[in-house]
Amino acid sequence: MRTTLADIARELGVSKMTVSRAINNHPLINADTRERVLEVAHRMNYQPNQHARALATSRSYLIGIVVPDLMNLYFAEVTRAIESVARPAGFQLLICSTDEDPTREIGQVDALLHRTDGLIISSALAPTETKSYRKMLEEGARIVLVDRTMRKLRCPAVATDNVRVGILATQHLISLGHRRIGHLCGDGSSMSAERRQGYERALARQKLRIDESLVRTCGLLESEGYLAMRMWLAKGDVPEAIFVVNDPAAIGAMQAIEEAGLRVGKDVALVGAGNIHYGDMLRVPLTTVSWSRSEMGQEAARLLIQLINGKAQSAKAQNIILAPELIVRSSCGAKSPGSAGTGTAGR
Amino acid sequence: MRTTLADIARELGVSKMTVSRAINNHPLINADTRERVLEVAHRMNYQPNQHARALATSRSYLIGIVVPDLMNLYFAEVTRAIESVARPAGFQLLICSTDEDPTREIGQVDALLHRTDGLIISSALAPTETKSYRKMLEEGARIVLVDRTMRKLRCPAVATDNVRVGILATQHLISLGHRRIGHLCGDGSSMSAERRQGYERALARQKLRIDESLVRTCGLLESEGYLAMRMWLAKGDVPEAIFVVNDPAAIGAMQAIEEAGLRVGKDVALVGAGNIHYGDMLRVPLTTVSWSRSEMGQEAARLLIQLINGKAQSAKAQNIILAPELIVRSSCGAKSPGSAGTGTAGR
DNA sequence: CTGGTCCTTGTTACCGATAACAGGATACTA
């Protein structure tokens, strides 16, 4: 059986409470006593029982993370950034992937909420589906949204300016001389809607007609981008330039285009979003819109830890928007600025 | 405050125990009573307190996963496979990344061991460093090793035949006519050592001289492969063909080779191992050795769940070896079998 | 009518920690 507080107490002839205080560095304890206790605890290889501690204090020192897709390196980066803040603060991570499935997401969140101190969620839900989250928040759930936010929800959040992401990508394609510009749109998430909004706004600014038939819904997974593009190619009438909602879907689309015998960047210009790892090393390096994943994860972790520690923040400080920037590579047909792409050396 | 068993019991005028039995589908309970309890539990939105349950039963229904690098999609795939088995069995995953740091690994494992029902570990430790794990196993820790095993440890494990991985890769380079074949070797893990052994064995079979100066240690991360290759290039005397211990390091090496103005597959032939996602979509598609990541994860999860449930297995069944196979793409200089690489359609 | 079995429910104690309060010892002050 594992060593418990009681074992150490017996060994030393003191009370459990004294041992507990020594272990937790409580101020009300004699320095000598603490030394003695710690020495014995170490000798007996004492490891506190986290479940008992959690039960008594209702603090688990666990942070739950719910992401739509762990195979998307974008989220792997965000997760790693969260970890870099959470671990030094004494938290461990409970990670779940929903595979972009809203039903699974609700289930996961429900299960995690009660065994963690708080959640960081990148939601696959439609922005209208705020009901369940609203209820949880009312009941005191500690949640921070990351990457995909829900405007109607009063909840701390870290994201990029997705409208601007759409504008940057589309504007770039326009500036390259393209006029017939398509969009592979994501699912029902707010992020997808905003990027589409950016796409339309960029077209409108240049007085280009918005053609509904040039917008097709694909989803956010690589496989979905592949399928959507394949169908589009089969139907014909594929535009000369396409802004794809995110990098994985863009890479899927790339695949479909190449399989159809067309050349990405020549026959079809592509721009993605997210700047995922490997995007610069692909057969055709992917032009994309980028923002900091590490900042995103770190800020989210900080916000959540503040929430957990009960340090209230001004509402403004609880909504962090990261600025996006365009990264030009060759999938858009622009001349690539260097042979090796952008900003990849030394990684 | 959250609903507890006691709340429901009070509401219904029964004892906590009856409620507990109803919730857990205990056989010793009247069907009507159970219905009534469940109805009220549902109405009051009861969610059992996992910490209390874990404390009372010493079962947490958590599985800990320790991987060396979450940015390596190889481990993301393994993790997803573990999840596909663990979730239906009622377990949630606590995931940690060690970034190939042995000290961090020990710390993580120590912390996880006591808050989970068991661990699945892909260790960054040297195969000689079995002391701490041996001790944990003696104390009854439930551990399954995955991908990187430690032969001297009597512990269930799932891995591939790493000697054969090295043989397949090196043999292929030999069969392409190369005679001066180098090896970028991993760190001190058993996996690295075995792949190197395979490399040497393949050379020996063809009566090729084993030249120590053609073997350089790099590590297992992409950044390490990049650095090692850059240093090798700076020193000069880079061989015409190199087997790199794994795909991320190979991709890093690729990067360095291209930056030096050389062509991968023409000036330097590369073979990696692991068949990571995107390997087929790179500027120069990566020749590699592959085995099933999903099988690996699923088997590991099954073994661990059996351990947790106390179902002893024969020692033989507890050591699963997956067969590796060569996947030829163009980084080795062989003519690629098709324009789109191998087995990527429809993903 | 008594005693035993079966089925269901309740009682008590405990898992391993912590919070809140009580109390003993020592030292300092008036």
Add this chain to the structure above:
DNA sequence: TAGTATCCTGTTATCGGTAACAAGGACCAG
């Protein structure tokens, strides 16, 4: 020397469940 402040330690109850045992009632056989 009594009073009180300070510092440290112990006692008791509690967190929310579950295991083990006790016990009440219905039913049946002898």
